[in-house]
Amino acid sequence: MKLASTLLVFVVSALLALGLVMLYSATMFHRSGGFWSAQLLWCCIGVAVCLGAAISDYQLLKKVSVPMLVLALILLVSVMIPGIGLERNGARRWMQLPGTTFQPSEFAKLAVIIALAHYCERKGRRMGTFKNGLLIPGMVLGLFLGLIFIEPDWGATVLLAVVCGMMLILAGTKLRFIVPPVLALGAVGGYLLSQNPVRLKRITSWLDPEGTKQGVGYQAWQSQIALGSGGTTGLGLGNGRQKLGFVPEHQTDFIFSVIGEELGLIATMSVVVGFVLFLVCGAFIATRARDFFGFLLASGLTFLIGLQAFINIGVVTSMLPNKGLPLPFISRGGTNLVAMLFCVGVLLSIARFANQEGRSKANKLKGSGGYSPFRAENQA
Numbered sequence: 001m002k003l004a005s006t007l008l009v010f011v012v013s014a015l016l017a018l019g020l021v022m023l024y025s026a027t028m029f030h031r032s033g034g035f036w037s038a039q040l041l042w043c044c045i046g047v048a049v050c051l052g053a054a055i056s057d058y059q060l061l062k063k064v065s066v067p068m069l070v071l072a073l074i075l076l077v078s079v080m081i082p083g084i085g086l087e088r089n090g091a092r093r094w095m096q097l098p099g100t101t102f103q104p105s106e107f108a109k110l111a112v113i114i115a116l117a118h119y120c121e122r123k124g125r126r127m128g129t130f131k132n133g134l135l136i137p138g139m140v141l142g143l144f145l146g147l148i149f150i151e152p153d154w155g156a157t158v159l160l161a162v163v164c165g166m167m168l169i170l171a172g173t174k175l176r177f178i179v180p181p182v183l184a185l186g187a188v189g190g191y192l193l194s195q196n197p198v199r200l201k202r203i204t205s206w207l208d209p210e211g212t213k214q215g216v217g218y219q220a221w222q223s224q225i226a227l228g229s230g231g232t233t234g235l236g237l238g239n240g241r242q243k244l245g246f247v248p249e250h251q252t253d254f255i256f257s258v259i260g261e262e263l264g265l266i267a268t269m270s271v272v273v274g275f276v277l278f279l280v281c282g283a284f285i286a287t288r289a290r291d292f293f294g295f296l297l298a299s300g301l302t303f304l305i306g307l308q309a310f311i312n313i314g315v316v317t318s319m320l321p322n323k324g325l326p327l328p329f330i331s332r333g334g335t336n337l338v339a340m341l342f343c344v345g346v347l348l349s350i351a352r353f354a355n356q357e358g359r360s361k362a363n364k365l366k367g368s369g370g371y372s373p374f375r376a377e378n379q380a
Contacts, residue, residue: 001288005351008281011274012329012344016043018259018271019330025238026251026258027332035251035332038100042334046341053345057353058294061346065115069140072111075104076147090198093151103335105148105156109163109304110339112144116164117296120171124292133173137164138181154199155323159308161185167300206321219254220318222247227260227268227317234264251332253324256316271330272313279306285351294350301343 020040027035079085079095086094086101094101119137126132141164149157165178193199205217213221226242229235240261243250250258260268282302289295305328312327314320326333328340 001285001351001355004281004284004288005348007277008285008344008347008351011277011281012341015271015274015329018267019043019255019327021237022255022259022262022330023251023332025240025262026243026255028238029244038334039332039337042337045334046338049338050341050345050348053342054348054352056349058297058346058349061114061297062118062293065111065118068107068111069115072104072108072144073147076108076144079104079151080147091151091153093153100334103333105151105153106335106339108144108148109156109160110342112141112160112164113167113300113304114297116141116167117293117300120167120296121291121293123171125172127168127172128174130177133168133171134177134181137168153324155311155325158323159304159311159325162307163300163304166303167296170299171296202321206318209318219248220315220322223254223257223316224318226257230261230264230268232265234260234262234267237262252326253312253322253331254316255331256313256327259330275306275309275328278302278309282306282347285347285354288354289350290354294354298347298350301346305340305343 020036020043023039024036075095079092084095085092086096088094093105094103096102116137120127123132141161145157145161148160165182168178169175193203201212201216205212205215205220209217209220209224211217222242226240226247229242230240235241240258242261243258247254247257256268256271259271279302282298282305286295286298286302289298308325309328311320311323312325312331315322315325326336329337
C-alpha cells in the first residue's frame with residue numbers, strides 16, 4: 001500500500017510539473033500573461049486541498065454527502081440563470097467569482113460520486129433489486145445528468161454517466177437492469193445529436209477530418225499537424241509553431257498536442273504511461289480499502305480521472321470526436337485542477353486508513369451484493 005501511495009504521489013507530481021511547464025510554453029506569446037500565474041495559484045490551492053483530504057478520515061465524507069449533493073443541485077440550477085451563469089461559445093457552464101470563474105459541474109461530479117458510494121454501502125445486498133439498484137439512484141443521477149446536459153456539456157454528461165454506471169455494477173446492480181435504460185438513453189442521445197447541428201458537425205468532422213479541415217474540423221486537423229511535426233523527440237521546449245494561433249484552445253483541451261509537438265512521441269507516451277500507472281495505483285488502493293464505501297469511492301474517483309484523461313487524449317489524436325474535456329493535472333483550468341487534486345487526496349486518505357487497520361476489518365462488509373474484494377467468495 002505504501003508503494004502504491006508513493007507511486008501515486010510521484011505520478012501526480014510529475015503530471016503537475018509537466019502541466020505548469022507546458023502551460024508556460026503554450027502561453028508565452030499571449031498578450032494576457034496571467035494564465036501561468038493563475039494556474040500556479042490554483043495548483044497551490046489544489047495541493048493544499050489534496051493535503052487536507054489526505055490527512056482527514058474519508059469517512060467524514062459520508063456526513064457531508066447529502067449537503068454536497070444539495071449544494072451541487074443549487075449550483076447547477078443557478079448557472080442557468082442569466083446574470084449568474086456566464087455564457088461562452090453557446091454554453092452556460094461557469095459562474096463569475098471575484099477575480100475568477102467557477103464551474104459547478106466539476107463540483108457536481110464529486111458530489112454525485114461521493115453520495116452514490118455512500119448510498120450503495122447503505123443498501124448493501126438490496127442493490128440487487130430493481131428499486132434500490134437502479135430506480136432510486138437512477139432518478140437522482142438522471143436529474144444531475146440532465147442539468148449538466150442542458151448547459152450543454154455533453155462530454156461531462158457521458159463521463160459522469162459511465163463512471164456512475166461502473167459504480168452501480170460494482171455495488172451489485174444487475175446488468176439486466178442497466179442494459180435496457182442504457183440502450184434507450186443511447187437512442188435518445190442519437191436522436192438529439194441528429195437534431196443538434198453543432199454536435200453533428202463534430203461527428204462528421206471526426207469521420208472526415210481532411211474534408212472538414214477548413215471548417216469545423218480545423219482544430220482537430222491542426223492538432224494532428226502539431227503531433228506529426230514533433231516526431232519522436234519534438235521540436236524543443238518553446239519551439240512549437242501550432243500554438244501560435246493555429247490550434248484553438250491549445251492551453252486547455254488541446255495541450256496534449258503542444259506536448260507532442262515540442263517534446264515528441266516519447267513525452268506523449270510518458271503521459272499515457274503516467275495515467276495508466278495512476279489507474280493501477282487507484283485500483284490497488286480501492287481493493288485494499290478498509291470498507292465498502294472506500295472501495296466504491298476509490299473506484300469511482302480513479303475511473304473518473306483515468307477515463308477523462310483517455311477521452312481527452314483520444315480527442316486530440318482524433319480517435320474520438322471532440323468532447324471538450326480537459327486533460328487532468330495538465331490543462332489550464334482552476335476548478336478542474338482543484339477537483340482532481342481533491343480526488344488524489346481522498347485516495348491517499350483511503351490508502352492511509354487501509355494501512356492502519358489492515359484488510360481484516362473489511363471482511364465485515366462481505367454481505368454486499370456487488371463485486372468487491374470484500375465478498376467471501378473473492379477471499380483467498
